[in-house]
Amino acid sequence: MDDEQRGWHAYLERAYQFLRSAGRPLAAGELASAGINRTTMSQLVASGLVERPVRGVYHIPSPEDDQRVMWAAISLGYDAVFCFAAAASYHRLTEEGAGIPDVAIPEDGRIPSRSSFESRVRFHAWPRAAMADDVETVDIQGVPVRITSPARTVVDMYRHSTLNRERGIKPVVMDTAFVDCVSRFISEGDQNARSMELRRVAEVHGCWEAISGITSVITATRDRLMTF
Incomplete structure (x- = not known):
């Protein structure tokens, strides 16, 4: 677990791991199907560990990312x-x-x-x-x-x-x-x-x-x- 994740609530950790396991950007609708709401994703974006390149779409950045x-x-x-x-x-x-x-x-x-x-x-x-x-x-x-x-x-x-x-x-x-x-x-x-x-x-x-x-x-x- 990264230092930024220490002290996270379980729902934040679950949402982060769900997005990470997908290995690709996910739309809000896909996350909602897994029981993850926009408020949770907004908190992850605020943490700096998740990006929102397009409204309603979320992504965990990596050094290999390009346009x-x-x-x-x-x-x-x-x-x-x-x-x-x-x-x-x-x-x-x-x-x-x-x-x-x-x-x-x-x-x-x-x-x-x-x-x-x-x-x-x-x-x-x-x-x-x-x-x-x-x-x-x-x-x-x-x-x-x-x-x-x-x-x-x-x-x-x-x-x-x-x-x-x-x-x-x-x-x-x-x-x-x-x-x-x-x-x-x-x-x-x-x-x-x-x-x-x-x-x-x-x-x-x-x-x-x-x-x-x-x-x-x-x-x-x-x-x-x-x-x-």
Whole structure:
């Protein structure tokens, strides 16, 4: 038992050990099912041994933690899909870290207040259909986390970049970030399969012609450089 835990009431020790044994962040509802209420968890947070990265989600910090703990916590607390730069970072379609994570939530929902989070999160309101098509579920910190597929990420990066002139879409991605993303996508793995997948998704969103033109320039430039 740590020095901080000496003198704890039995209910605090039980709650702490329950969270510790889970080995992952837990939502308040999961804790409530085990007979552990929010008041108890607030006391543990006040002790400094437990963190509340997202309102209603609790986690015991460890030296191995990285930003993915936050991703797991967000997924437990909200109907969310990680997208744009966050998805590009996960799929290794950029060398840059995710930084402030981009998170899509239903447009008919309510954007959480900043006070609900320990760190910053960039929310985007999406139609519910957009949160289902070409979205994968991955395991992060033992929590199912939804994230746009690699091809969908490339398409989203284009559609929401400064290169796209489609009306009604707010640019939130720099053109250089999209070019970096699509360049990495078309340079790795099975080129034919990846190209077909990118075309399928881009055609659904009506932007294959534009993306195809950009990828052709990137490929031609790369081939020219390789001849020197």
